[in-house]
Amino acid sequence: xxxxxxxxxDVPTILQRWYEEEAMSNYGAYIPFIGTVRAEDxxxxxxxxxxxxxxxxWFDAWQQRAKEAGALVKMAHSRxxxxxxxxxxxxxxxSPKRRVALETIDLFVEDFKASAPIWKYDLKDGERIYAxxxxxxxxxxxxxxx
Amino acid sequence: xxxxxxxxxDVPTILQRWYEEEAMSNYGAYIPFIGTVRAEDxxxxxxxxxxxxxxxxWFDAWQQRAKEAGALVKMAHSRxxxxxxxxxxxxxxxSPKRRVALETIDLFVEDFKASAPIWKYDLKDGERIYAxxxxxxxxxxxxxxx
Amino acid sequence: xxxxxxxxLAIITKTKTYGVFSMVRIEFLGPIxxxxxxxxxxxxxxxxxxxxxxxEVREWLExxxxxxxxxxxxxxxxxxxxxxxxxLLPPVCxx
Amino acid sequence: xxxxxxxxLAIITKTKTYGVFSMVRIEFLGPIxxxxxxxxxxxxxxxxxxxxxxxEVREWLExxxxxxxxxxxxxxxxxxxxxxxxxLLPPVCxx
Numbered sequence: 001x002x003x004x005x006x007x008x009x010d011v012p013t014i015l016q017r018w019y020e021e022e023a024m025s026n027y028g029a030y031i032p033f034i035g036t037v038r039a040e041d042x043x044x045x046x047x048x049x050x051x052x053x054x055x056x057x058w059f060d061a062w063q064q065r066a067k068e069a070g071a072l073v074k075m076a077h078s079r080x081x082x083x084x085x086x087x088x089x090x091x092x093x094x095s096p097k098r099r100v101a102l103e104t105i106d107l108f109v110e111d112f113k114a115s116a117p118i119w120k121y122d123l124k125d126g127e128r129i130y131a132x133x134x135x136x137x138x139x140x141x142x143x144x145x146x
Numbered sequence: 147x148x149x150x151x152x153x154x155x156d157v158p159t160i161l162q163r164w165y166e167e168e169a170m171s172n173y174g175a176y177i178p179f180i181g182t183v184r185a186e187d188x189x190x191x192x193x194x195x196x197x198x199x200x201x202x203x204w205f206d207a208w209q210q211r212a213k214e215a216g217a218l219v220k221m222a223h224s225r226x227x228x229x230x231x232x233x234x235x236x237x238x239x240x241s242p243k244r245r246v247a248l249e250t251i252d253l254f255v256e257d258f259k260a261s262a263p264i265w266k267y268d269l270k271d272g273e274r275i276y277a278x279x280x281x282x283x284x285x286x287x288x289x290x291x292x
Numbered sequence: 293x294x295x296x297x298x299x300x301l302a303i304i305t306k307t308k309t310y311g312v313f314s315m316v317r318i319e320f321l322g323p324i325x326x327x328x329x330x331x332x333x334x335x336x337x338x339x340x341x342x343x344x345x346x347x348e349v350r351e352w353l354e355x356x357x358x359x360x361x362x363x364x365x366x367x368x369x370x371x372x373x374x375x376x377x378x379x380l381l382p383p384v385c386x387x
Numbered sequence: 388x389x390x391x392x393x394x395x396l397a398i399i400t401k402t403k404t405y406g407v408f409s410m411v412r413i414e415f416l417g418p419i420x421x422x423x424x425x426x427x428x429x430x431x432x433x434x435x436x437x438x439x440x441x442x443e444v445r446e447w448l449e450x451x452x453x454x455x456x457x458x459x460x461x462x463x464x465x466x467x468x469x470x471x472x473x474x475l476l477p478p479v480c481x482x
Contacts, residue, residue: 011165016158019180023231028184031251034165034176035387038242049322051381053362077386085169089387096184098482102255105177106248109387113244118386119322130323135383138357140366144340144380145353181482195417197476199457223481235482244387255482264481265417276418281478284452286461290435290475291448 002059003076004050008086018074018092027072027094029101033109035089037082044123045083046131051117058116062108071095071104075112081123115139148205149222150196154232164220164238173218173240175247179255181235183228190269191229192277197263204262208254217241217250221258227269261285313338314374321381324352336360337368339378349380356380408433409469416476419447431455432463434473444475451475 003014015032022030037046059075066073071093078088091109095101115138120131149160161178168176183192205221212219217239224234237255241247261284266277313332318339320326326348333339336358343349358365359379360372372378408427413434415421421443428434431453438444453460454474455467467473 012158012162015161015165015178019157019161026184026231028182030180030182032161032178033248035244036174036176038172038174048386050386051321051379054359054364054379054381057362085172098181098255098259102179102252106252109244109248112386114384116384116386117321117381118384119382120385120387121323131385132323132383135385137355137383138364138381140364141355141357141381141383142353143358143366143368144336144343144356146340146344194481196481197416197474200454200459200474200476203457258481260479262479262481263416263476264479265477266480266482267418277480278418278478281480283450283478284459284476286459287452287476287478288449289453289461289463290431290438290451292435292439 002055003074004052004079005076006079008082009076009078009088009090011087011090014076014090015092022072022094025072025094026096028096029098030092030094031101031105032090032092033105034087036087037084039084041122042124043084044125045081045086046088047081047121047123047128048078048088049119049121050077050079054117062111066093066104066108069095069100069104070097071100073104073108077118148201149220150198150225151222152225154228155222155224155234155236157233157236160222160236161238168218168240171218171240172242174242175244176238176240177247177251178236178238179251180233182233183230185230187268188270189230190271191227191232192234193227193267193269193274194224194234195265195267196223196225200263208257212239212250212254215241215246215250216243217246219250219254223264312373314372314376316372316374316376316378318343319377319379320349320352321379322384323382324349324356324380333372335368335372336365336370336378339372340368352380352382356382407468409467409471411467411469411471411473413438414472414474415444415447416474417479418477419444419451419475428467430463430467431460431465431473434467435463447475447477451477 074092076090082088093101093105114136121128220238222236228234239247239251260282267274313334315330316333317328319328361377408429411428412425414423456472
């Protein structure tokens with residue numbers, strides 16, 4: 001299950017809980033990826049919309065793919081506003097094998113960026129502006145353009 | 147500086163401290179790699195010897211290399227005995243850029259495995275047995291074989 | 293029946309199947325600032341044709357992916373039945 | 388002086404430089420179960436020659452890397468001076 005939170009993530013608590021959840025699972029490698037809101041372009045923070053049903057099916061497919069590679073994936077994401085220097089995203093991989101873990105976290109994070117149904121907005125002067133230029137069309141987009 | 151600890155690492159505390167240390171550094175990505183002792187081959191745990199002077203210079207060279215790529219690396223490792231299902235190793239990368247962070251953690255962990263002057267022993271029936279078959283000769287080894 | 297009769301029947305049957313127009317709901321996700329609407333359609337092609345007349349939506353058609361009942365689809369011939377939900381997903385940027 | 392005299396002098400000088408035997412310490416790291424020893428050597432080549440006669444150490448020479456004063460080195464011609472520390476690093480496995 002993807003974990004969704006209103007606002008910024010409590011990163012230390014989530015990293016610790018996931019670590020403890022898998023403490024006896026005999027995985028040798030645990031690699032979390034933590035994404036934090038950077039100060040740039042004079043933004044005050046970021047804001048996120050999430051479409052949960054498709055996020056859940058995307059994540060379930062990944063859980064299956066990871067399982068076949070001998071790995072486990074976990075994910076947490078923020079809904080709504082996240083201030084500068086706070087974190088909005090954690091993806092994590094567990095695996096008995098170092099190479100599997102390193103390759104899976106890379107593929108998982110990149111596919112997340114390309115496919116997960118989450119929309120990002122810049123918070124700037126009280127406005128919420130769609131981050132169009134940094135967004136990626138989902139594979140197969142443009143179907144209705146005719 | 148590499149952080150060395152006697153026995154198992156307190157993973158949640160280290161992950162949290164590093165996260166908080168860089169909270170205002172404006173990095174967008176933080177990727178720790180956590181290595182945990184797996185139950186296999188009927189071992190009771192692992193044990194480590196470290197040669198600190200060369201570890202320090204290896205790490206300094208990596209800190210420089212990471213800096214040139216726009217990243218920061220941190221590392222913690224255990225000395226002596228570490229029981230099953232406890233962790234002995236954390237490497238971490240911070241970077242403003244996701245791709246740099248993902249590529250650097252991979253290179254850093256692999257080079258660590260190939261080059262860091264650390265020796266691993268299986269703890270088995272009260273004995274400390276050099277893990278010869280899982281060990282890698284450092285690049286340039288065999289110089290004195292004549 | 294001759295072969296050509298069979299073929300004609302098959303075409304009629306196919307047309308008929310696709311020709312049943314049902315009420316479906318269209319949802320606009322993320323930054324598309326529009327409340328959901330209801331349309332009569334037999335396939336996604338009918339949805340595409342109608343959305344082209346909607347000024348607010350037209351600009352998103354180039355870049356939006358499409359899901360039917362929360363499954364991403366790749367063909368305009370995807371048939372629709374009464375109560376189906378069609379979602380438009382504009383370019384994403386999680387993380 | 389003729390050219391050949393110059394060359395002969397150069398060779399003598401070189402031999403002399405490499406010919407100064409000094410007391411150096413050899414350290415055996417990690418699993419090599421041996422206390423450090425002291426040897427007379429002018430270069431790593433001299434160290435190699437002497438360690439070949441040490442049964443305990445010989446088996447490690449194939450796979451050990453070598454550091455002089457904590458810097459990994461790649462040449463047997465690496466010169467040594469009094470007080471230098473030569474370390475043998477067997478295959479590693481951190482993590």
